[in-house]
Amino acid sequence: MDLPTFFQQLVNALSLGSLYALIAIGYTMVYGILRLINFAHGDVFMLGAYFAFYAITALLMPWWIGFIVALSLTALFGIALERVAYRPLRDSPRLSVMISAIGASFLIENLGIVIFGGRPKSFPSIPLFDTVVRFGPVSMLSVSLFIPVITIGSLIALTLIVNHTKTGLAMRAVSTDVDAARLMAVDVNKIVAFTFGVGSLLAGLGGIMWTMKYPQLNPLMGIMPGLKCFIAAVIGGIGNIGGAVLGGFLLGIIEILIVAFLPALTGYRDAFAFVLLIVVLLVKPTGLLGKSQTVKV
Amino acid sequence: MLSVQNLSVHYGGIHALQGIDFEVPDGKIVTLIGANGAGKSTTLKAIVNLVKTTSGTIHWNGELLTGKLTKDIVRTGVVLSPEGRRVFPNLTVDENLALGAYSRNDKVGVASDRERVFVLFPRLKERMKQKAGTLSGGEQQMLAVARALMSKPKILMMDEPSLGLAPLIVKMIFDIVREINKAGTTVLLVEQNAKAALEVADFGYVLETGRIILSGPGKTLLADQRVRAAYLGEAI
Ligand SMILES: Nc1ncnc2c1ncn2[C@@H]1O[C@H](COP(=O)(O)OP(=O)(O)OP(=O)(O)O)[C@@H](O)[C@H]1O
Ligand SMILES: [Mg+2]
Numbered sequence: 341m342d343l344p345t346f347f348q349q350l351v352n353a354l355s356l357g358s359l360y361a362l363i364a365i366g367y368t369m370v371y372g373i374l375r376l377i378n379f380a381h382g383d384v385f386m387l388g389a390y391f392a393f394y395a396i397t398a399l400l401m402p403w404w405i406g407f408i409v410a411l412s413l414t415a416l417f418g419i420a421l422e423r424v425a426y427r428p429l430r431d432s433p434r435l436s437v438m439i440s441a442i443g444a445s446f447l448i449e450n451l452g453i454v455i456f457g458g459r460p461k462s463f464p465s466i467p468l469f470d471t472v473v474r475f476g477p478v479s480m481l482s483v484s485l486f487i488p489v490i491t492i493g494s495l496i497a498l499t500l501i502v503n504h505t506k507t508g509l510a511m512r513a514v515s516t517d518v519d520a521a522r523l524m525a526v527d528v529n530k531i532v533a534f535t536f537g538v539g540s541l542l543a544g545l546g547g548i549m550w551t552m553k554y555p556q557l558n559p560l561m562g563i564m565p566g567l568k569c570f571i572a573a574v575i576g577g578i579g580n581i582g583g584a585v586l587g588g589f590l591l592g593i594i595e596i597l598i599v600a601f602l603p604a605l606t607g608y609r610d611a612f613a614f615v616l617l618i619v620v621l622l623v624k625p626t627g628l629l630g631k632s633q634t635v636k637v
Numbered sequence: 638m639l640s641v642q643n644l645s646v647h648y649g650g651i652h653a654l655q656g657i658d659f660e661v662p663d664g665k666i667v668t669l670i671g672a673n674g675a676g677k678s679t680t681l682k683a684i685v686n687l688v689k690t691t692s693g694t695i696h697w698n699g700e701l702l703t704g705k706l707t708k709d710i711v712r713t714g715v716v717l718s719p720e721g722r723r724v725f726p727n728l729t730v731d732e733n734l735a736l737g738a739y740s741r742n743d744k745v746g747v748a749s750d751r752e753r754v755f756v757l758f759p760r761l762k763e764r765m766k767q768k769a770g771t772l773s774g775g776e777q778q779m780l781a782v783a784r785a786l787m788s789k790p791k792i793l794m795m796d797e798p799s800l801g802l803a804p805l806i807v808k809m810i811f812d813i814v815r816e817i818n819k820a821g822t823t824v825l826l827v828e829q830n831a832k833a834a835l836e837v838a839d840f841g842y843v844l845e846t847g848r849i850i851l852s853g854p855g856k857t858l859l860a861d862q863r864v865r866a867a868y869l870g871e872a873i
Binding site: 506512517528 | 685687707708711712716717719723724725726727728732735736737739740784788
């Protein structure tokens with residue numbers, strides 16, 4: 341492999357890893373707060389992409405307004421999802437909550453087919469993200485450069501919120517000891533809603549950027565990335581934000597490496613995530629950055 | 638005044654509190670003593686609605702607390718320092734204190750209360766940036782009390798603050814209970830260490846398997862034959 345190809349693949353790897361990281365954070369934040377796997381998270385990712393699609397193509401909004409509207413709607417959708425599918429089961433056995441999560445996922449996917457139509461749609465081209473950028477012999481779509489930058493920006497913002505705001509402090513408290521947090525007069529429902537909102541917003545952001553890089557939408561597009569990012573969160577140590585980011589990047593980078601260096605195995609790129617999951621869990625059951633006792637947001 | 642009438646709590650089939658009545662007058666120290674499983678913690682948790690009550694009412698200065706959310710109860714000045722301390726181990730001492738003050742918006746008041754708890758517990762000031770999980774048991778108890786004080790309690794309820802601590806620290810904790818009370822905070826103290834609790838308390842209630850079987854001024858209970866036999870480990 342020559343140097344230009346290497347750089348090209350590196351950019352691909354970083355942008356795919358970024359997208360995985362963005363989605364994985366949602367799983368890990370919700371798990372950290374509620375000890376719940378939100379199986380509908382991949383579908384929220386899909387909705388983010390569709391919201392942006394309709395905002396731009398049907399409502400004819402300028403792309404950036406469309407994105408803001410889509411992200412807000414995705415966050416609101418995540419909050420509503422928790423209200424409807426999870427909060428009524430807050431004190432129920434884990435299994436009931438899990439069944440509700442899987443049910444919500446199927447419901448969103450099938451409603452998506454009914455409302456959006458099952459046929460794939462193509463995302464409109466936005467010049468800023470769709471230009472070819474050249475660095476000497478290396479050329480790539482500008483969106484591939486924007487993705488890691490936007491991701492890192494979001495990660496910094498998230499870290500600041502979690503570590504340096506009152507709401508972030510309450511999130512960390514709720515994730516370690518819900519009853520003790522209640523005794524501090526923390527409004528647990530509000531913190532849970534906030535967590536779902538932020539997690540869904542990041543998934544929506546991931547969804548929008550995904551459709552700009554791979555410009556096709558379909559109502560089932562959230563399933564595979566959703567599953568892989570869940571795996572990424574577990575690999576990194578579920579409940580740990582840094583872990584989700586690490587897991588996401590790891591998965592994205594390795595996936596691109598396989599495609600680039602072992603083209604014969606390209607057909608197995610999805611299976612590889614599961615192999616990695618099994619290996620990591622065998623060696624370190626709590627995930628790479630997971631601690632066995634305290635679960636951090 | 639905190640006033641509890643006919644309070645009942647069930648855990649599934651277990652009738653943990655079987656209709657208890659008691660009062661905590663303003664400015665006093667009242668203690669609830671009893672053996673393991675008597676229902677002491679359940680009583681405190683019921684007051685702040687961390688467990689559901691089956692019947693009975695809880696009034697705080699005439700206002701009905703029953704059915705309110707924990708966060709709203711805490712905001713009325715009813716604050717619980719729970720059994721087992723329950724400090725947030727992965728957060729620093731400072732962050733734990735900030736959570737104590739979570740419901741407050743008076744920055745100046747919070748800052749001066751923070752100084753005040755550092756005067757009460759100089760040890761915590763030295764360990765401000767340390768994770769609470771790395772503190773010793775005694776220091777964690779100090780943090781639990783300090784954190785509760787940061788909520789600006791009108792009534793401070795403490796669940797076994799002396800549990801598992803060395804005698805010297807126990808004495809210190811009880812001294813601080815007195816000091817907090819002198820500064821104007823009403824105290825409801827739950828203890829298995831009946832002797833220390835009755836010595837410090839104005840009034841005491843003895844709880845046995847979900848019922849109050851005895852009550853009276855602390856000194857009177859200390860002298861009571863049944864109390865001495867059952868809780869102070871004296872042979873009659
Ligand atoms: N979550 C629960 N589920 C079922 N039973 C419970 C629960 N919590 C307490 N109990 C039962 O209720 C009764 C009262 O418990 P509680 O914790 O109030 O006792 P306590 O007086 O605080 O005891 P200790 O001094 O050991 O802390 C006990 O019989 C206990 O087993
Ligand atoms: Mg107890």
